[in-house]
Amino acid sequence: MATTFYQVDAFTAQAFAGNPAMVYRLEQWPSDARMQAIAAEHNLSETVFVGPDAELGLRIRWFTPAVEVDLCGHATLAAAQVLSEVYGLPLPLRFASLSGELRVAEDAQGRLQLDFPQQACAPFAVTPELQAALGQTVVEAVAGLNLLVRLESAAAVLACTPDMRAIRGWPQQGVIVTAEGDDCDFVSRYFAPQVGVDEDPVTGSAHCALMPFWQARLNKSQMFACQVSARGGELWCELKGERVLIAGQAVIVARGELLV
Template sequence: MQLEFHQVDAFATQPFTGNPAMVYRLDSWLDDALMQQIAAEHNLAETAFLIREGASWHIRWFTPAAEVPLCGHATLASAHVLFEVYDEPGEVIDFTCLSGALRVSRAGSQLVLDFPVRQAQPCDLQAEVELTLGLPVESVLALYEGQRIQELLAILPNEAAVRAYQPDLAAVAKLPGLGLLISAPGDQHDFVSRYFAPSIGINEDPVTGSSHCMLTPYWAQRLDKSRLSAFQCSARGGELHCELIGERVKIAGQALLIASGRLFLP
């Protein structure tokens, strides 16, 4: 069996920046264990698998170690592949996933994600997070799934602190949830961030679209504005344009096809 794949740099305006994702358009689902093995083989932050279901596309995302409920950059990459490689008609692609309905639309050279708000809540883990980070934080919030923490968000005082942070990945992996997000007011953008998820195989994610579903409502309330410019200041870096509209977040960015090939399976 041969499977066609496409590698895309998402939230990027030039090659080797932004966040790379692998995309597979399938006729039917593979076994879950096999999709996980394929994602581990590619060893990118996310590998996306999608199949057509009626008028929409069902999408699933795997890190090298686990399936995740939501991923922005690999959704952007998947829409880019459907539009540019497979000539998907129209200007809008609808996706379904574990987190509900998603939409990606074309707006000139950009693609715009339409994702649900992920509202973070204050939590009592500030002392634990400060110990893990090795520096003081302004506040710590958590994204909950039921009673369980899914993500942690630590607010730092400024962009310099975000850029200078050197993570103790073993300590970060022991925190509750899938990953740790750090953020602060930006010098040239409304806010900046970085994201670490070593417990699911991502030491540092270059650009994390889904985290901006948490960041946008937080900074929109704090800065009293609905349209925000954001920069994820990883080594590769990526710029995002965010807008809060009710219970939805729109996240715009560009994408570039970097490579295509075939995976050979027995």
């Protein structure tokens, strides 16, 4: 396997913000166990591997320190930045993945734009246990792959301090908390102790559920979103049929070699 790796801050235009991902481009695929061990060693929310695929040419896989996941936005953005900037691959890029074919193109403003599948959600009961676990007043909730919870305000999203022990036992992959934004259309945060990530700094894939949720409430198909974690991130999103387009910027901040 290729030993060179790149660390990329995604959904930000400046270093040391956004969501960091480790990116490997592979000539051949190692074992799943080795990729999981490498991801655990880096200990970032995601390590992404891009290798050969018989049909599309490129396959992409994402690993948290604990498990492989089916879809990851910030690490896909990071991989596209490395493939374009370092390896000179032309856009658009096409990837085979566990979530079907994914594409990354350039939007009209020159940002990288992910083309991801929409994630459906159904109404979810707001229980005293849910409110207690989040420590905030819950306005409404829906559930799909993740539990998506609307809070009263952007300030409430910022102040949210979930009970990670309680969340870890829930059946969803993670919990998205969201509210209308003051300087953007909506804000969010994402907590996923179930997959080894207490809080993810910026979560592109969460917007596959957030966009249809907010489109139904704001009656807009194009929105500017902010993930208000400590590092913060910016996402320009568009709902287009059954797909969600998620654009952002990324900065390569480090390069290294795996020696074992």
